[in-house]
Amino acid sequence: MAIQKQGSAEWKGSLKRGKGVVSTESGALKDNPYGFNTRFEDQPGTNPEELIGAAHASCYSMALSMILGQSDLEPESIKTEATVTLDQDDSGFYVSKVALKTVARIPGADQQAFEKAANDAKEGCPISRLLNADITLEATLEG
Template sequence: MSIQKKGSAQWQGSLKKGKGSVSSESGALKEIPYGFNTRFEGQPGTNPEELIGAAHASCYSMALSMILGEENLEAESINTQATVTLEQDDNGFTISAIHLDTLARIPGADQSTFETAANKAKEGCPVSKLFKANITLDAKLEN
């Protein structure tokens, strides 16, 4: 099985003075502005790192739900935040790390089962597999 989804970006102008917008096939993102100022200067709009973080957090949460289901567990809630680190190096900029923070409420889960499932999801989620970056995880079970 092969599934293809599309995201698009449009850009005009130079790096620092230019501007662009990003959209998604589903319409969840529609011409959302981005630019040098939204990426490096904290101005309103989005940036690639924020979008990668959202994609990784959502993929990880779904993968964790699947793995818990294999243990006959169902999450009441899984809340994940992905912190994407962009660093300047000798070759320009590199996404050097992604840290996942997860807080989950899973009736009937014990700590050991949860930790095993959380780490398996970190390694197995399709977005995790995409990155060369060091991906770390703090997962907390809330009961």
Template sequence: MSITNTASAQWKGSLKQGKGVVSTNSDALSDVPYDFKQRFEGQAGTNPEELIGAAHASCYSMALSMILGESDLEADSIDTSAEVTLDEVDGGFAVTKVHLTTRASIPGADESVFQEAAEKAKAGCPISKLLNAEISLDAKLA
């Protein structure tokens, strides 16, 4: 089975003075603005790393729920945040790490079962795998 979702981004102008918008096929994001100051200077607004964090936190939570279900456990709640670090590396920038923090309420779960499930979810969620995925490109000049 293969499921395809899409997102798009448009950018106009130079790196520092330009502006962009990002959208998703579900309209969860629709022409949401982003720019240099939001990404590199901490100004309020979205940026690519924040979006990766949201994707990773939500994917991880779902994966953890699935793995817990394999042990006949069901969470009352799984609350996950992702801290995505963008560092200057070799004259450019790179996402160097993602730190997931999760807090869960799971009736009947003991600590060892929870920790094992948490580690399996970290390794197995599709967004964790994405961070090492093959990336293809189709580029054309209009």
């Protein structure tokens, strides 16, 4: 079964002075601005790395929930941050690393089961599988 979802972007102008908007088919993002200044100068708006981070964090959290459910564990909460690192070499810019940091509250879970589920989710989440970057994980079980 293949599922297709769509995101789109429109760019107008040169790299440094141009501007763009990014949208999703679902309407969750609608003409959100992005540009050189939002990517490299911390101006308001989004950028590709932050969107990848949000996609990875949300996908990972869902994958972890699924894997926990296979062991009859239901999380009260899973909070995940994905920090995407943009580096530059002689060939240009590239994403070199994604650092996942997750904190979960899971009644009945022990540390060993949690760590196994957390690492299985890191390896198996569709966005992890998509990315060729070095993906690290810091997983914390609360309570």
